[in-house]
Amino acid sequence: MATIKDVARSAGVSTATVSAVLNDSAYVSPPLRARVLAAIRDLNYSPSLAAQNLKRGRSQLIALVVADLANPFFSRVVWAAEAAVAAWGYSLVVFNSDEKPEAEQRILSRVRMLSCDGVLLVPVGDSTKHLQRDPDEKPLPTVLFGRTVEDDKSDTITIDNISAGRQATEYLLDLGHTRVGSITGPLHLTTGRGRLDGMLAAMKSRGLAPEPRDVRSGEFREDAAYSVARSLLEQQDRPTALYVASGLMALGAMRAIADLGLRCPVDISIASTDTIPGIGGLRPRLTRTEHPLVDMTNEAVRLLVDRIRRGGEVEQRNIVFQPSLVVGDSCAPVGLR
Amino acid sequence: MATIKDVARSAGVSTATVSAVLNDSAYVSPPLRARVLAAIRDLNYSPSLAAQNLKRGRSQLIALVVADLANPFFSRVVWAAEAAVAAWGYSLVVFNSDEKPEAEQRILSRVRMLSCDGVLLVPVGDSTKHLQRDPDEKPLPTVLFGRTVEDDKSDTITIDNISAGRQATEYLLDLGHTRVGSITGPLHLTTGRGRLDGMLAAMKSRGLAPEPRDVRSGEFREDAAYSVARSLLEQQDRPTALYVASGLMALGAMRAIADLGLRCPVDISIASTDTIPGIGGLRPRLTRTEHPLVDMTNEAVRLLVDRIRRGGEVEQRNIVFQPSLVVGDSCAPVGLR
DNA sequence: AACACTCAGCTAAACGATTAGCTAGGTTCA
């Protein structure tokens, strides 16, 4: 690989001049500039990011730490984030904490070692104490995505989970269902807890409450939702409608319904929150709340880049996106059959 | 951030000794070693990868360049690759070439700038001429994944696409279908071409050949497959079975079937190749060939790491994985209805 | 006692960029 010295020698100038041309950091007369550019072309030179990183103290790298890479929802986040990050001139380093706080901690220390300029984090634990390892060293620019944690000073991008749960549940209630159950996400996560709270609020405002045995929580996974749904629906006395906390889980629930010989929506109505790719092919079409994932991701990257550039001088921002109901045909009026 | 100098000063030794302790690169007496380790702990020191990269000429980064990050198939590759790469002590930088050769080229030059140690590439074009920019500089360690290109010297991990097409088609033929159509991938890709060739071979060996109008090619996308399937199936005189080249496309085809008011498998049988997450929830269950994606990815990373470490001294390796048929209920004997 | 070895640990030169500070020549103006 050619270095800046080779270019300087070949153009008959100093390395400072080459650097000035490369970065437009000082005026260079046209003839010299031309010679430098020619030398760069001849030698097929491109500056070493490693050296730049060392000198400048930044790396052009943004880390994305997701809680479960196997979840298609987060795959879409990876997709959207890669594009957004590239548009700002960064590259995306992807990590999977697999919902394990220890793994998250390991990853974050690696992120520091790599001197990533910032991190887009879907936090796993219920705190980010482990983020600042040293009180006096300046914190790694961070944007929390999708989930929030207690008393953190990072910017956040989230959805209104309560509204999501409420909207989906209200739709079911409007169809006349009174016995509504739910398969929730983990309740220690804001996404799990919030959606359930929204569901409960919707029912409460109509003087209803779910049977305790109709509300089961599980992980945000297809197989977990499948088995939870199975055991929930195997009760001889089961709910007529189900609010399922995520798209991936809805897939599991649908599979359970089919395997139990039930029909959706005739025997049981399903509504859920969030979507995953390919779900559009599913029949019946799922009634669900969706949120603008691409916009959310773009906004998250924008905030992060802003914080990387302007640092602490900008105050904390917490942006909440609103979910909207997408009506499919997975829900029917109660007592249809 | 504490530097190696701070550690050296605090422990009362030279930086060389600290480095020796960190890398086990020379014998350091127990007392000194202990002092160094204590200083490291006190100062919460971790070496700067930027500086190490510059000095060592490597970055602990492996690039993954996929052809379409929006395709759930590649999302699974990201998931598997992240885990494999982390197990070898590397971090994964993800790029999306979006099936565009120019983008791939841009990405690869960025990969060089980042001085990634190696790249796992799902190639987009039909050649990798753009890979070695300079004939004399040593090539970036590369493993081609899934697709191959002409006259390349990289290691490759692929599946036997011909066998995949053949197996799926033979299954349809065994059910008595004689009028079989296909929705293929792009025919300039080995994955698209090979699967079609396998299908044609299977038919030919029984003295059959598809009607030209029953074979349509499209991109590996859900929406593309949807519209191609629609126009194919809207013919009043249509095939009784369809071989679809990918899991994502099969989803599109199924959706087209449903939207046309047809039933699968009663009116039309579908078999496909490869799988995507969540497809297990689909009803009817898709009959398809699957390949061991996780094993393939692990093997690809293993080859890549081996090439990074042992360089040119190891000869080119081309590993072909075999697909296997997974029978669902998306295919029925011909003339069932 | 003189010599050759070992050995632990140090000094200082890289790696490839950026950049503060300098220099030498050219203008401007009293």
Add this chain to the structure above:
DNA sequence: TGAACCTAGCTAATCGTTTAGCTGAGTGTT
């Protein structure tokens, strides 16, 4: 004419590591 000021480009220090090569003390041999 010469002080003051610009200007274009150079010199050299610097970022935080690694590592070749050195040093000086200790050991063993004759």
